[in-house]
Amino acid sequence: MISIPHKAKQFAVFIIKLLIVTAAFYFIYNQLVHNDQLDWPKFTALLKKKQSVAGILFLLSFSVANRYLEILKWQNLVSHLKPISVGESTKQVLGALTAGIFTPNGLGEYAGKALYFEKTKTKKIIFLNLICNGIQMVLTILFGTMGLFVLGYWQWASAILLLAVFFYLISIASKNIKIKGYSIQKLTHKINEIPKRIHQKNIVLAILRYLVFSHQYYFLFLAFDVDLPYLTMMATIATVYFLASSLPSFQFLDFAVKGSVAVYFFGKLGVNEWIVVFISTLMWFLNVVLPVVIGSYFVLKFKPKWKQAP
Numbered sequence: 095m096i097s098i099p100h101k102a103k104q105f106a107v108f109i110i111k112l113l114i115v116t117a118a119f120y121f122i123y124n125q126l127v128h129n130d131q132l133d134w135p136k137f138t139a140l141l142k143k144k145q146s147v148a149g150i151l152f153l154l155s156f157s158v159a160n161r162y163l164e165i166l167k168w169q170n171l172v173s174h175l176k177p178i179s180v181g182e183s184t185k186q187v188l189g190a191l192t193a194g195i196f197t198p199n200g201l202g203e204y205a206g207k208a209l210y211f212e213k214t215k216t217k218k219i220i221f222l223n224l225i226c227n228g229i230q231m232v233l234t235i236l237f238g239t240m241g242l243f244v245l246g247y248w249q250w251a252s253a254i255l256l257l258a259v260f261f262y263l264i265s266i267a268s269k270n271i272k273i274k275g276y277s278i279q280k281l282t283h284k285i286n287e288i289p290k291r292i293h294q295k296n297i298v299l300a301i302l303r304y305l306v307f308s309h310q311y312y313f314l315f316l317a318f319d320v321d322l323p324y325l326t327m328m329a330t331i332a333t334v335y336f337l338a339s340s341l342p343s344f345q346f347l348d349f350a351v352k353g354s355v356a357v358y359f360f361g362k363l364g365v366n367e368w369i370v371v372f373i374s375t376l377m378w379f380l381n382v383v384l385p386v387v388i389g390s391y392f393v394l395k396f397k398p399k400w401k402q403a404p
Contacts, residue, residue, distance in 0.1 A: 149317060156310035157380040161187070163303040168207075170295045171222045174288050175215060186210045188389035189396060195386055203227075209396070221284065229300040231339065237304065238336020244329035245359075307381060308332065314373045320365055330359050352377070 169183035190206030242251035353374035
């Protein structure tokens with residue numbers, strides 16, 4: 095077996111890290127500058143009209159809270175394997191976010207987090223990340239379905255509930271059927287191996303995170319004089335997040351996907367489409383771009399888990 099010199103490994107890792115960060119910034123730049131949906135003169139005029147230091151800090155606090163809750167979620171789940179500090183969890187979450195920005199549905203995050211641990215723990219880390227993201231998706235579906243009911247889309251909401259019941263019955267009937275060595279029963283057993291207190295804390299943090307980013311969206315609409323009843327606004331936001339999250343996408347295209355869905359639903363409520371697109375872009379900038387900028391630092395500082403040969 096050919097042994098690769100340690101210095102060569104270090105150089106290869108440096109090049110990979112540099113490529114990840116460069117690609118992340120390129121994709122962000124490309125979407126901000128060359129996307130036809132963005133009319134910068136209109137956006138600049140809107141910003142000048144609505145600019146407020148207190149307002150900016152208020153909205154930024156939601157972005158900080160959003161990522162901080164995600165960091166606490168990850169710290170909580172990883173404690174099943176070994177305790178990590180908030181700082182270490184921050185490094186892993188933001189670094190993985192940067193690595194996953196140009197992968198479909200953020201799949202690169204799974205590999206990104208796994209790289210911070212020994213190879214023997216890779217499967218367990220991927221599984222924990224699946225639980226971390228899974229509870230957020232369950233809440234998105236739950237609140238989104240409720241939003242569809244509130245907005246009067248009874249047929250859509252009923253179809254989702256019927257599908258949920260159908261898949262639940264199928265999972266019960268086929269819990270012992272194995273696919274590549276895995277079954278529903280084995281998956282349930284793996285989930286139950288994690289202490290209940292960890293699951294309970296994960297659910298609470300996930301609910302708080304959902305409330306934070308949905309209300310950030312809500313306050314942005316208020317800031318731009320969108321006068322709709324609270325329940326209608328929150329139901330529409332929940333519906334948009336649910337349907338947009340159901341579509342395959344890349345993190346760097348997140349605002350375009352959510353923006354397109356938001357334009358449809360808020361358009362039916364009489365909201366100007368430019369305001370909707372602008373708010374969707376701001377949400378993407380505050381909750382994806384800024385964390386990726388910070389995460390890029392952690393990617394460049396990343397040290398792989400290998401041991402130098404004696």
